[in-house]
Amino acid sequence: MPARKKTAAAEETAEQKLEAPAEKKKRSAAKKPAEVGTDAAPKAPARKRTPAKKKTTPAPAASAAQTIASVSAEPAAPAAPELPQPRRSVAFIGSECYPFVKTGGLGDVMYALPRALAKLNCDVKVLLPRYRCIAQQWQEKMIYRGSFMMDLCADGRSFYVGIMEYVWDGVVYDFIDNEDFFSYGKPYTNLVDDIPRFCYFGKAALAALNYLDWIPDVIHCHDWQAALVPVYLRTLFAATPLSNAKTVLTIHNLRFQGIYNIPTIQYWSNLPDYVFNKDALTQNWVDANMLKGGLTYCDRITTVSGTYAEEIQTPFFGEDLDAHLRYHAGKLRGIVNGIDIQLWDSRTDKLLAAPYGAEEAVAQKRANKLALQAQLGLEENADKMVLGLISRLTDQKGLDLVNAILPALVDGNTQIVVLGTGDARYEDSFRGFENAYKGTVCSYIAYDEALAHRIYAGADALLVPSLFEPCGLTQLIATRYGTVPVVRETGGLKDTVQPFNQYTNEGNGFTFDRYDAGLLLDAINRAKTLYFTERSRWDAMVRRDMEKDVSWENSARHYRSLYLELKP
Numbered sequence: 001m002p003a004r005k006k007t008a009a010a011e012e013t014a015e016q017k018l019e020a021p022a023e024k025k026k027r028s029a030a031k032k033p034a035e036v037g038t039d040a041a042p043k044a045p046a047r048k049r050t051p052a053k054k055k056t057t058p059a060p061a062a063s064a065a066q067t068i069a070s071v072s073a074e075p076a077a078p079a080a081p082e083l084p085q086p087r088r089s090v091a092f093i094g095s096e097c098y099p100f101v102k103t104g105g106l107g108d109v110m111y112a113l114p115r116a117l118a119k120l121n122c123d124v125k126v127l128l129p130r131y132r133c134i135a136q137q138w139q140e141k142m143i144y145r146g147s148f149m150m151d152l153c154a155d156g157r158s159f160y161v162g163i164m165e166y167v168w169d170g171v172v173y174d175f176i177d178n179e180d181f182f183s184y185g186k187p188y189t190n191l192v193d194d195i196p197r198f199c200y201f202g203k204a205a206l207a208a209l210n211y212l213d214w215i216p217d218v219i220h221c222h223d224w225q226a227a228l229v230p231v232y233l234r235t236l237f238a239a240t241p242l243s244n245a246k247t248v249l250t251i252h253n254l255r256f257q258g259i260y261n262i263p264t265i266q267y268w269s270n271l272p273d274y275v276f277n278k279d280a281l282t283q284n285w286v287d288a289n290m291l292k293g294g295l296t297y298c299d300r301i302t303t304v305s306g307t308y309a310e311e312i313q314t315p316f317f318g319e320d321l322d323a324h325l326r327y328h329a330g331k332l333r334g335i336v337n338g339i340d341i342q343l344w345d346s347r348t349d350k351l352l353a354a355p356y357g358a359e360e361a362v363a364q365k366r367a368n369k370l371a372l373q374a375q376l377g378l379e380e381n382a383d384k385m386v387l388g389l390i391s392r393l394t395d396q397k398g399l400d401l402v403n404a405i406l407p408a409l410v411d412g413n414t415q416i417v418v419l420g421t422g423d424a425r426y427e428d429s430f431r432g433f434e435n436a437y438k439g440t441v442c443s444y445i446a447y448d449e450a451l452a453h454r455i456y457a458g459a460d461a462l463l464v465p466s467l468f469e470p471c472g473l474t475q476l477i478a479t480r481y482g483t484v485p486v487v488r489e490t491g492g493l494k495d496t497v498q499p500f501n502q503y504t505n506e507g508n509g510f511t512f513d514r515y516d517a518g519l520l521l522d523a524i525n526r527a528k529t530l531y532f533t534e535r536s537r538w539d540a541m542v543r544r545d546m547e548k549d550v551s552w553e554n555s556a557r558h559y560r561s562l563y564l565e566l567k568p
């Protein structure tokens with residue numbers, strides 16, 4: 001993820017970077033554009049229109065339900081599930097989405113929440129950039145839906161917008177295609193490039209909805225990369241049919257805000273002067289803050305856990321926006337994330353050496369542990385306790401605490417597996433520990449989905465000692481795989497992990513409160529004590545974890561209610 005820093009030199013490059021785009025304007029789309037309109041978004045498309053409210057573009061959830069209903073006269077057919085009414089249409093706009101492109105939990109949410117909403121009678125379209133780094137297997141599935149030229153910059157510079165579509169399991173994915181902005185990065189680079197590309201993306205996403213004439217009830221934007229959407233909607237798009245839509249802006253991580261100097265953001269967005277005021281985009285008189293502008297103009301703000309919704313209104317967690325968030329607290333809600341329980345299912349997970357359900361978890365986790373140890377070059381012994389850590393290696397994740405106590409964890413009975421990439425100082429320190437404790441510590445410095453699955457299954461406990469954590473998904477996935485989470489009581493970690501109570505045998509993990517290495521060590525030692533001395537109580541916790549509901553179902557209902565609150 002990009003940092004918030006900027007330099008004067010960087011500003012110049014930002015403008016040079018996309019010089020003379022006219023020549024390289026069009027990405028060679030799968031098919032050539034049928035028509036290339038002129039001018040910006042709000043222009044009427046030449047293609048046939050199908051308004052969302054009357055008859056939407058693919059409405060697979062409904063069609064599935066109808067199909068079931070139509071065969072229900074057959075004796076053996078199951079009854080059609082009751083879909084909640086009324087139907088709602090929602091456009092998700094964000095910068096990543098599993099399995100196309102993912103750097104962290106945002107990608108998981110952009111995948112799982114639309115699918116959960118589709119099951120709740122929502123018609124969901126997900127708009128994302130068509131990055132070149134999206135694997136060929138997905139690029140091949142995209143179908144060209146149209147293209148046009150869109151005015152973007154203050155000097156009238158316009159850019160190509162292509163729409164490539166893929167419909168999958170009840171959700172429509174529309175990829176915004178433009179080679180100038182999306183042919184580099186994985187998917188982020190640095191603010192110099194990312195500010196222009198996300199000024200472009202927010203406007204292009206709205207322009208694409210207008211072009212497709214798909215006017216949703218709600219436009220649901222995610223993080224700073226989509227935060228200009230509510231601002232564009234209430235200004236440059238105010239006279240278009242799209243302005244009937246309501247907007248929700250979800251904060252997945254307040255640390256990232258999209259801050260740059262005012263002239264640069266004004267140039268790339270061509271937003272009117274009046275939005276650059278201290279109550280909207282302007283911050284500290286000289287900077288423009290894209291997230292802050294979005295928070296001002298959206299109809300509802302959500303964040304990904306109830307505790308984080310409280311925390312971000314305080315100076316420590318507020319990242320300089322606490323006062324702004326307190327001002328807008330009336331429209332702020334916390335809705336905790338879930339995980340996709342089909343994607344994360346230890347019973348059917350093909351990546352595991354020995355898939356398992358709650359009943360056979362104790363035996364099968366030992367088999368997965370042996371396979372993991374063999375794969376990673378650790379001593380193969382199922383009696384060792386394996387502690388896992390799967391994380392972006394950044395300050396947010398409490399890794400300085402882990403570094404401080406790691407030598408104290410190496411006691412002959414414990415192994416440590418780290419999977420992550422990120423800041424060089426953490427990558428180096430974990431590599432150093434692997435060298436110092438060969439066979440006991442493995443630091444796998446990479447992004448590796450398959451290995452992540454195997455660690456969730458083969459580890460006994462998973463560490464998440466974050467400094468702050470808006471929600472956190474690794475503790476939820478661990479829970480589902482019967483791997484006991486050891487977490488710091490902050491944000492979503494506090495809301496999703498109930499500390500083990502040795503008197504009542506309740507709880508599903510181990511927790512500590514203050515950000516202190518000694519307290520992390522203490523929590524791990526409590527876990528170890530239970531594991532090594534009272535295995536039956538540990539095993540019972542493993543089963544409790546696996547039976548806990550960590551799905552999206554409940555939270556998706558909260559989002560649906562929010563949409564209904566906005567458009568009764």
Ligand code: ADP
Pocket residue numbers: 103104105106108390391392419420421446447448449452471472473474475477
């Ligand atoms: P964040 O979004 O702050 O990175 P989350 O806990 O919400 O944290 O989500 C992290 C997601 O990324 C999880 O799905 C986790 O399994 C995955 N992940 C993180 N690092 C890696 C890695 N190195 N390899 C594979 N998956 C990873």
Ligand code: GLC
Pocket residue numbers: 104105106109252253304337469470471472473492
């Ligand atoms: C962010 C947060 C993480 C959260 C994820 C998905 O990346 O750091 O806590 O789980 O978004 O909402």
